[in-house]
Amino acid sequence: MQRVDDKNLRARVKLFGNILGTVLAEQERPQVLETVEALRKGFIDLRQHEDPAKRRALMRLIGALDPHTLSHVVRAFATYFLLANIAEEDFANQQRRRHVQSGERLWYGSFDDTLRQLKAEGVSAGQLQQMLDALRFQPVFTAHPTEAKRRAVLEAQRRLYVLARRLNDPNLAEHQRRSLDQQILNQVQVLWKTDEVRIQKPVVEDEIKNGLFYFRETLFDTVPRVYRNLERALDNVYADEGGAKAFRVPAFLRFGSWIGGDRDGNPFVTHDVTKMAVRLQSREVLKHYRRRIEELQVQLTHSASLVRPSPVFEARMTADEDIVAEAFGAKPGRYAFEPYRRKLHLMHYRLGRQIARIETLLDGGSDPGRGAGYGSEDDLLADLLAISDSLISHGDSNVAAAELQDMIALVRTFGFFLAELDIRQESSRHTQAVAELFAKAPNLPDYNELNESARVGVLADLLSHAGTPLLYAQDLSDGTREILRVMRTMADLRREISPRAFGAYVISMTHQASHVLEVLFLASFAGLCGRHQDGSWHCDIRVAPLFETIDDLAKIEPTLEQLLDVGTYRALLKQSGNIQEVMLGYSDSCKDGGILASSWSLYKAQRLISRSTETRGLACRVFHGRGGSVGRGGGPTHDAILAQPPGTVNGDIKFTEQGEVLSAKYSNADTATYELTMGVSGLIKASRCMSVACTPDRADFIEIMDDLAQRGEASYRDLTDRTPGFIDYFYEGTPVAEIGLLNIGSRPSHRSKGDRSKYSVRAIPWVFAWAQSRQTIPAWYGIGSALKGWRGDDAERLQTLRAMVREWPFFRALLSNSAMSLSKSEMSIAREYADLCGEAGGSVFDRIQAEFNESNTQMLEVFEADELLGDNRQLAMSLARRNPYLDPINHIQIIALRHYRDAPESDQAERLRWQLPLLRSINALAAGMRNTG
Template sequence: MESQFSRGESLNLLEDADLRRHVRFLGDLLGEVIVERSGQAVFETVEQLRKGFIRLRKQDDPLLRNQLMAQLGELDPLTVREVIRAFNLYFSLVNTAEEAFHHHNRMLQLRNGGNLWHGSYHDTLTQLKAEGVTLTQLQAMLDQLVYMPVFTAHPTESKRRTVMEILRRVFLLDEQLTSPDLTSYDEQQIRRQLKQQIQLLWATDEVRAVKPTVRDEVKNGLYYFNVSLFDAVPRSYRNLENAIRRVYADEVDAGTPFHIPHYIQFGSWIGGDRDGNPYVTAQTTEMAVMLQKRAILRRYLDDVTKLMFSLTQSQPLCAVSNEFAADLADSEQRFGSAFNTNAQRFINEPYRRKLYMMRHRLEDNLRLLQHYFRPEQQVSSLGTAYENEQAFLADLKLLKQSLQANGDTMIAATDLTDLIRLTETFGFYLYHLDVRQESTRHTQAVAEVLANTGLCRDYEALSEAQRMTMLSELIDQQQLPEIYGDLQPETDEVLAVMRLMARLRHDVSDKAFGHYVISMTHAASHILEVMLLARFAGLVGENEQGQYCHIYIAPLFETVVDLAHIEPVMTALFENPVYRNRLMLSGNRQEIMLGYSDSCKDGGILASVWHLYQAQQKVGELSKKYGIACRMFHGRGGTVGRGGGPTHDAILAQPPGTVQGQIKFTEQGEVLSFKYGNTETAAYELGMGVSALLKASRSLVTQAKSEPAAYHDVMRELASLGEQQYRQLTEQTPYFLDYFYEACPITEIGLMNIGSRPSHRKAGDRSKSSVRAIGWVFAWAQSRHTLPAWYGIGTAISQWLQAHPEAQQTLQQMSRDWPFFKALLSNTQMSLAKADMGIAQQYAMLCEQSLPALDVLSIIRNEYEQTINQVLSLVEADKLMVENPVLALSLRRRSPYLDPLNHIQVMLLRRYRLAETDGQDMAVLRDTLLRTISAISQGMRNTG
């Protein structure tokens, strides 16, 4: 998602002036720190560049531009580095100030008791009630709701965790400045503390010194839970409950019951995604699960300890339920070792006594984990650990029931209820870890296993029909032969991961693993291959209770061709009785993952979004035909070119009737820190996503309203025209790939220590298919082309209007009435606003052959200008992003500060590439260049 701001938020001039004063305040503090730590000369250089490029943004001045370029060229390496760091830190402070400012405004709305922001729970429930949705119907929707962000470790987050921790403190201090009770003394103290944090930021390197390991990436993912989500999740549940009581007060007062189920779940790929990452093995996957378990157990231990200080009711001043009294007596018999040092501890405080034993048991759960993390210490368990999350949850609910039964309902509804909701959400596993591997790995593994067991000597020579028949028969066999002899390391690793999944389902939780995702799924046999391997590994089989299937398989359709083939592949799968039987055993819900990134890189934005839209419709039809519940898993990135855009609008843009109460989507890169770096923003983002899910799921209780079929006809033609234009540029234009590799810093991005995964599928392969979609989008963004997010749209609209000269009103109506098309045009405007063809030309001059490079740029520039004109015509506006003034102002605030960074990056790229050729010392140049990549990412709020 490129922005945390929805289209519904507005910003009046007074508010913007207030925000600008706030930003200027932080900027002044930064200026003081720069003078103190780096000297007056550095500060003056920063100011000259800042003010000079602001003047150029207002009015071009060739003389001033030449002076600024000359000044940049004369800077010594140390000063260049300090200038880059100054702008980078400025952007971090601006991002934090904006986040705190908008949170403060939302809290003002909340306290004033009026209408809340568009997308809030209150706003959404008011809309649903006005449309006739009763509280009973709302409950039916809630009972089926699943909202699941999935954290991934794609290498696009350039901000270090240490820096994020300092920025969290800046956010909290910044929030204090908005207090109406602030005294002059308080303000001075907060100013002093803010300056201290900015001094820390200036003294903390924002660029990683070494490439992160998978363990580092897992810990980076866990950071967001510890710093915000453990508090944001129960807050989001409370917000919904309060909104229901307010909006549906008449039905609640009349006695209509309701409850809040645990509809928020989390997934992760960090430590499970082995597609193209040689560093993710079975051992690293086990490490990830154990780190997750340790993180959540530590949180439960803290919360149970806090409850001991709040549930202090004493007997005979309080009563407890009979069930609680019986359980307390039983617990004292079984877990009395908790009181070895003092048998009478809390003897008259029943809740504290119970909680003390619960704490004792959680400590034993953590003690058991020490066997994994510190095997050399030989720590022995006390035998009191909770066997699973259900047992812990049962204790918590028993406490709550006893409190409610004895008049302490309000006390039970606070911290204890929050802990219950945390436990329902996170269990003992924290989040569902998905495993991902590429389809050819499974085909090769099946071929080797079958040859090794004598079941089939040449599996890969079989046709698709023959493969389906053989795989089905083997999966359904009562017993499979043992695998004898050594397997190739790749095959052994595939089976080792599945055996690990079987073991950790027992040792940690049966919910520890989510889905097994097969990237590059081209055929139904690819799914059955994984099912057969799982059969060999013990995840699928038969025991004394009967048949079982403990693996959930999600095919991933990524390219435009694969998306077009989704119907025949899934039809073949759903008509296979062996697969249907296993699917029924695992819950009769099929998850299907859609790849936004590769489809866009492959065929362009229009073809990508339309094939994705059609794929969901086809899956929805198949779901009804075969009586199988389906959940779409959206592989979205941070940018529009990778499926990004505001979450609320993206969910509403899904085909009517296809969401069905559940949605799962990837969250990655800079999106994680922007959305989940602070508790306050995280709770807001969760609320915006869940409220959109409720709106999109009205078909669960009412008839879904579909868009006119004529819109589909138009979109089909636009997608075809857009794909032709995109492929003509990326596959048929001479010198285009050379232009990409020379005008964009894709090679240099690969040098950054921001992810464990390589930037290319094949090292040294300079092709569109080899470069990963993340790097593809990242590089075009750095060079201010932002091409993947908009290229082909202008030509498609123009050519369609030429063929239908009287139909412009149709497109305008689509932009007003069709959420899908409206979101597409909104995201397109956002990406066009971030592009700058003047700066892109500076990058084009890096190419070895200037004439063909300028020819390529001319094609891109023409499409850029045409796209702006056509989009503005359809949305009936005279400038970009009129409908989203908050984001428009934010981008305009950043542009003058981005300009010098881009010019510095161009200068450094030229020097770096020449130095590489001449064999000069590279270390200083490389370090400074990588800092520009990080800084531009911060300024655009946009990496990959």
Template sequence: MFRTPSDTQLRARVKLLGNLLGNVLRPLEDGRVLEAVEALRKGYIRLHKEDSPTSRRRLEKLIKSLDAETLTHVVRAFSIYFSLVNLAEESFQHQTRRAQVRLGGPLWNGSFDATLRGFRAQGISAAELQTLLDQAAYIPVFTAHPTESKRRTVMEHLRRIFLTTEQLDDTRTGKDRRLELVSQLEGQIQILWKTDEVRSNKPQVRDEIKNGLFYFRESLFKAVPETYRYLEKAIDRVYGPELTAGQRIRVPNILRFGSWIGGDRDGNPFVTPDTTVLALRLQKREVLRYYLSEVVNLSHVLTHSKRLCTISAPMAASLAQDEQRFAAVFGDYPQHFGQEPYRRKLYLMRYRLQHNLNAVDALIEGRSGTPFVDSYPSEQEFLADLTLMRDSLISHGDHTAAHGELQDLIRNTETFGFYLVHLDIRQESTRHTEAVAELLAQQPGLPDYSSLSEVQRLELLGDLIGRTQNFSISREPLSETSRETFEVFEVMARMRHEISPQAFGSYVISMTHAASHVMEVMFLASLAGLAGHNNNGWFCHIGISPLFETIVDLEHIQPVMTALLDNPAYAALLGCYGNLQEVMIGYSDSAKDGGILASAWSLYEAQTQITALARARGIECRLFHGRGGTVGRGGGPTHEAILSQPEGTVRGQIKFTEQGEVLSFKYSNAETAVYELSMGMTGLLKASTSLIREQKQNRADFLGVMDKLAEDGETTFRGLTDRTPGFIDYFYEVTPLTEIGLLNIGSRPSHRKKGDRSKASVRAIAWVFGWAQSRHTLPAWFGIGTALQVWRSNDPQRLATLQRMYREWPFFRALLGNTQMALFKADMGIAARYAELAENTETADAIYQTISDEYHRTVTEVLSIADATSLMQETPQLALSLARRNPYLDPLNHIQVLLLQRCRDESLPQVERDRWLSSLLRSINAIAGGLRNTG
């Protein structure tokens, strides 16, 4: 019998990888590196079991005694150890799930099988399930936010190590082969050790685009069709017995992917119109290369002879037409594959795809003048050829061949087209206002736009969008920023023709404060021919997504969206775009602005309001969640996050950002990517049942409690971050924020305004990343403890209410569940060591004490509500995973504190300070790897 893997096997794997890393370290500096690593590792493990001031001082003395080179080796050793542990855990989780499938019993919560069985138990019919599937759209959006510190080269090495460990888990592997694999693993770890994990230069946007493409090439092209296959099998198992003859449940194209990489220009001066063009072309090249390789592979699979089967009439007609149209393909061998019609068709398809690839290569390389007239004009024609072959195979009984590799390619073509991902464009609202004001100033008889009221702006823009053909635009008088803003719309119009009409996702407007901010974008789009009014009526080829980020913006979402949706011109244009309004809500800035409680509750209420507004007008609303990797930026398990959304606000579609290290955690390996996509899709289907069943009403008593908790949480958070003298200095001095800016992990600056040290200027990513490094993690929990304590007020009945909210309300449960994870990762003892870096000791001590007191208060309150004795008691596997890292994180944090002291010590010569900088930057990478979702 196949047994479910136990944690003993995981520990054994971690030990094996640790020993192999030790073998690699042993020769370094005559063994001194391994000796230091082992002393620190074992010493801090003992301290976790029993604190000893004497042992702690001895370990800190050891750290101080290490020279720069040895210290760099020690930091790198711990960093690589974390990478290996992450791989071991990922492989173990995959093996555990695979074992559950083989055992044939109930599968994990969130699996397709468990979800569909739950639907059956609720009485959801096959027809209702089909309705859910037909309206489903699950859209992860990849971003290049600077929290992913791994180089692409390092990710490729880790992928190879993962695949080797997978072979070790094969029970058929003999003793000799296992020894070979272990030796191979050691060699791979040695190469990883000798590969620099820190970039020597700051990445350009082009590098970030290529990093994003890595996940499709290495994982998603395999994971997407496999995910669909698992869903189809689960449907057959669960609903198959009740289907009548000839009836089937069809799985449509549910998965779509978006990207901000090369399109997100908000605060990033390096994303230009040319960058956006490059991103689209690189994406197209990536997917064409994949299609070409798969068409070649299929030609070795579909070797059917026409002597032994009869292809369908449409297939025969298509092949004859292609043979006539592309006669030159076969050259001196006109009968090449003459008896094998599928191979002959695939050979013609390969020829055409190669022309597509040659064309995009020429554009990327700046070559022009070469015609590629035989290429596919669109993904639809390529897809039509694939489905034609599938239908033909079915017609002569080859169902297995039709639904094998060929069906996988069809699924991927439906998902990725010739564009790979839908590229979103993002820009800050004032850039559009400035551009519109300058453009209107060129037109005689129009008012001064900047002097108009909001109502007047909406009226003017609505009128102008319908008659932009009369505009005469001169570029020379425009400021450089306005000229570039307008050029982006021209690029969008051009690339829709060059790449695909589906090349773009949404135009996202950050810092949306008014309805006119959306209408300004629509006006600029109309000037580029993307929207407007012509002889055939209104037309619109652009979807605009206003982004509401701060607490104040979220509170104003109702009046802003009411004014927008009630504007006649906008309503007409929206109708032409499928009557679908996307609204983006920002978790990061709202949490930095008013704290996690106020942010979470403002987001909850905003979603309820905008969904109701849209529904009252007969408009579909898709919410775009700007989530980060960590809890302080809306992170947490995707399945639970979707289910925690307000009742009735998820109606078949959901879109969310996948940022930073979350990408490598979820999508580096196809096996994990399938699991993550499945969990997200099932969360979406569960949350969308209001499409087919009456919506449950929100609990009014719970809502009132949350109103008060959010109010007190925000007051507490702002009291610390906005009204405590010296707090911002404390943040800069006790976290490696400044040094994070020196680490070459992203093209975007860490501040909105250079030199501005205010909370508002610091980007939310850097804000969360800095607090995580110093083990405060306060953005994810500060204010929760006080809010809960004040409302509970030692009243047992109120505690019982909070406990009921935790049991019965997915939103509240997810909020406190994620809070527990952030509290678990915090360490007030280590945070105290970072607090010693502050220049004003008295102020720093007071601020640290406030943070520490709130930490302990929050732990106490959360455990009382969860009725638990320890944090993450309900998620023991995750708790064990995080606990396994702590003894290895502790020495890194103490090393980082020492390095920050040395690098900031102005009494030391600059050359001496610079000597420690490399180790410091590597420590940031290492701690991020240990904490995982940190940004």
């Protein structure tokens, strides 16, 4: 096992632990700190040496505590985890900084290492340019309710991270170090007195503002840094071919959002909420541009008597003459001899008018119009490029390549919209709306009676008619009326904010080609697509079918091919860029058929999507609906991209970033830079098939994986679909119902209220609940049975599986991620949750225990390892540090669950007494395990 020197990390964790102890000693009753210390030391001892008598004594200690004390004990452990997470994050960033300073080849996944690897494979500068031109990396932020921490806690966490980083300065004087320690203590004390449990369920506006936090605090600074790091690597690796100056580096970073656009299962996301989301995003980025402009005004103080601006710059100054009086007021001659400052002042003013317009609209006022504001982001970009080119023309290229270049990168990335807002709605809602509109038209058939072929035919015919269709009736149902309002809102905001304000219209539960045509038909009423009177086509909406279940993934090829062979659809697709976007759902497919069937079905689906589009001369963009946990498609982004089928990525990838993943990746600039770099470098590597020959997947590996997936799905379905009492085990042996009390998201946790089926519960609480009870079965159940069933006692088959791990990135990533989740399972604790179900829980638990043991055994054999995390020492050490602190929280949660559930419905006071420690235990475990859903 690789050794990791974590002495400094252990010292930092100890420092934070001592500071927390000081706060507890000063701010709480002695019993709280005494209990925390007794549990901490006791469970550390039990991890080292099992002692039944000591375990019973610790359980008696927990059982004797009142709910109020239990709440504070849990909060202490949760705060410890938060501080430990900060220490680990800072330690990882320190290691990378030292690596950069050493001048050595940088880490795996860095731009430097990636470009060196490509050059060693023979990728020329021209071939690399081809890959860069195709590059498009788009994380999509979602409000899926997997972030258990409040924004107030996230902000405190960020402040503590900044202080922790300052502690690393070796030149600090002793008094400065003491001052920092005091500031950290102050922040921990404030954090201790900040309630981490939300009192009220967040509304969508809260979720939108939570998403904006990451742009404001981190990404506006991070994005230019990523571009600069790539340019630096190009200088280092391709110096003999001209370095970065020999390349055109496009704005390959794009950001998306579902926050305020995802209405699937969320009745609170209306067309007005979507309007608010786009306007809030625009205001956020415009305010940042103004701050950057102010900084440039201080720097670009060139005098007209010493430099001569370019003719293009002068022309753009002349074009602004009509707003000079308005912008300068009583000082029309301000900056008259400082051309760049004068221009920047005008730009600052124009952005201010745009912000004022948006604020008026957000306040419910009537639209004052653009006035002096910019007509588009392209106009702002043209102003910035004119300044840059002018600076270069008189010998200031180095000045142009500094802060001004960063501003240009931001405008190219974020425009006036910040993040492309995707709209998502479930397919049946569109079908109902289309059927209702057809019923209002005497010349149209009964849509509900049409088969699939007839639906496709009639929709294609209607879309091919010239002009925007007339609305047949006003007496429409609320659902249909709302869908049409959403379409009109999209059309209005494209004009008001930016043509790039929206990403894809995602159709969840897509089962057939007509589901896509239905959305286009509904969009045509808002003029978003259709045919002009002269016969030409137009389309300002991109539609992405979402395939989620195992059955839908299996039918993806015929569904997609039927759609792509419709002439009307192809004509519209051409007008929207000739790129077919397809979204794949990781969460529901895994909940449906288990990790092996889900992963393999998704892998095969990508190959089919690529083949279906490529044979028709179309580009494709696969949108990966990944969650944070392995059971929802999570895992390291770099390796996940490399694990895609060879030849299917081609520079373009889009994926969701959900819940706790956002805070883990994007709360701090250093970490955000690293995470974005790892993702982009993975995308570059996965796209090398565009330039060099890639080895296709081995046919025998594919055949084996088909067999493993079938076996794994059979094992998983046997547990979840055919085991008597399994659903009762899930609801009674995990805190799934209580997770709904956390107020962590605006969307309901079930598709159908009161329906306890596997279908009804959403994937997020499904995964979250299993993780809380330390079973994590969505991420590994069925793997042990599948591996054992396929290989038996055949030594040659075992060697084949080992070769698959070595040679096939997909298989290696699948097993590595599942092994990580398996290592987070704790069967001794899971058994205690099973006891919540009474005698019936024992038989279900025994099956889970048996599969856990088999999966553990088989993976160790295949990996040729003595322990599951043998190749990831740092993660193994992190889990080892956390487990003794997680154990008591699980025991506290079990006791709180018993009391909460045993209290009569009529005794609300008693239920509330136990609800708080219960909810805090959920938060604490999520922080300690570093994942929820």
